[in-house]
Amino acid sequence: MFSKSLLKTVTGVALGAAALLPMTQASAAEYKIDSEGQHAFIQFKISHLGYSYVLGTFEDFTGTFSYDPDSPENASASVKVDVSSLDTGHAERDKHILSDDFLDASQYPTATFESTGFESTGEGEGELKGKLTLHGTTQPITIDVEHIGGGDDPWGGYRQGFEGETTLTLSNFGIDTSKLGPTASTVDMYLVVEGIRQ
Amino acid sequence: MWRNSVHGWGLPSILLHWLSAALVVALFVLGWWMTGLGYYDRWYQLAPWWHKSLGLTLLGLTLVRMVWRLIQPTPEAHGVAWERVMAHAGHCLLYVLLLTVMVSGYLISTAEGQGISVFGVFELPALISDLPSQATLAGEVHWYAAWALIVLAVGHTLAALKHHIFDRRDTLRRMWWPGGPRRQ
Numbered sequence: 338m339f340s341k342s343l344l345k346t347v348t349g350v351a352l353g354a355a356a357l358l359p360m361t362q363a364s365a366a367e368y369k370i371d372s373e374g375q376h377a378f379i380q381f382k383i384s385h386l387g388y389s390y391v392l393g394t395f396e397d398f399t400g401t402f403s404y405d406p407d408s409p410e411n412a413s414a415s416v417k418v419d420v421s422s423l424d425t426g427h428a429e430r431d432k433h434i435l436s437d438d439f440l441d442a443s444q445y446p447t448a449t450f451e452s453t454g455f456e457s458t459g460e461g462e463g464e465l466k467g468k469l470t471l472h473g474t475t476q477p478i479t480i481d482v483e484h485i486g487g488g489d490d491p492w493g494g495y496r497q498g499f500e501g502e503t504t505l506t507l508s509n510f511g512i513d514t515s516k517l518g519p520t521a522s523t524v525d526m527y528l529v530v531e532g533i534r535q
Numbered sequence: 536m537w538r539n540s541v542h543g544w545g546l547p548s549i550l551l552h553w554l555s556a557a558l559v560v561a562l563f564v565l566g567w568w569m570t571g572l573g574y575y576d577r578w579y580q581l582a583p584w585w586h587k588s589l590g591l592t593l594l595g596l597t598l599v600r601m602v603w604r605l606i607q608p609t610p611e612a613h614g615v616a617w618e619r620v621m622a623h624a625g626h627c628l629l630y631v632l633l634l635t636v637m638v639s640g641y642l643i644s645t646a647e648g649q650g651i652s653v654f655g656v657f658e659l660p661a662l663i664s665d666l667p668s669q670a671t672l673a674g675e676v677h678w679y680a681a682w683a684l685i686v687l688a689v690g691h692t693l694a695a696l697k698h699h700i701f702d703r704r705d706t707l708r709r710m711w712w713p714g715g716p717r718r719q
Contacts, residue, residue, distance in 0.1 A: 428646035428649060516575070
């Protein structure tokens with residue numbers, strides 16, 4: 338009973354509405370951290386005897402984040418770290434850090450971060466609040482985040498990059514560094530993540 | 536004097552045997568003690584330096600020893616048939632455990648590509664590194680193999696004493712006086 342022209346109109350309107358739909362969610366997106374290309378880094382810095390710093394990284398981790406520049410307060414992130422991928426460039430030291438003297442990686446092989454909220458503090462920066470589970474203990478932490486940049490990449494993808502800083506008090510996670518001297522009670526974390534939009 | 540025979544051990548074998556025994560005991564005690572040291576103890580760095588230097592020296596000695604053992608005759612074993620079989624198996628296991636302990640120790644320190652200094656005279660380069668959890672896993676093997684070696688060495692000692700004292704054989708004399716005993 339429907340005329341051809343009515344069918345065309347209805348189809349046209351439906352397709353048009355569908356085409357417009359992505360634009361309402363254009364800026365909110367899920368990103369997957371580019372672990373395969375290692376365009377993400379988790380670095381830590383801890384005092385050595387009060388005379389210098391030991392720098393190290395966690396090489397293997399995966400994660401996702403969600404970011405909408407138009408409503409940054411909805412930003413979220415979730416990261417899973419393979420603790421045994423720790424690397425300070427010294428085999429015996431890494432073995433010691435991963436042992437049950439400190440990180441106990443055989444019992445707690447994974448560290449995770451789940452965000453609980455984001456508070457914007459300015460243009461492209463803010464505080465990402467969340468729960469860090471490390472050494473089997475979960476504690477709230479806040480990461481100071483800054484948006485570095487984002488956009489189309491040369492290979493057909495779309496990326497956003499952030500850097501973050503936070504300081505962890507190791508005893509809060511049941512990690513005893515007292516035998517390393519008083520300056521080693523905290524560790525500074527510096528993170529860089531680049532995510533590919535999914 | 537220098538060569539082994541069916542009757543006894545030559546001087547090189549005797550020296551290698553007792554030098555190895557002394558090093559195994561010293562390395563075990565040193566190794567166990569050093570894991571109890573704290574970061575601010577004076578020997579925290581020195582003890583591992585000695586442990587690794589002596590361990591690698593023993594590794595070199597053991598390789599020489601094994602080659603020498605293979606190209607030389609072996610004195611006849613004491614005891615009845617099953618004792619001889621057990622003795623042979625036990626000795627093979629001692630060699631296996633020696634190599635396991637020392638190679639696993641080597642794999643700990645070289646897990647990220649760094650070599651190991653031997654008494655500051657030369658550095659043994661890393662041959663295998665970056666295996667997953669290499670230092671941790673090699674560490675586990677090293678610990679358990681060291682204990683197994685010490686337990687087996689105690690058994691080896693008791694068995695030798697048993698043959699020498701209770702069976703009145705020349706077991707210990709053979710491993711002391713080169714060329715075998717003058718009298719059986």
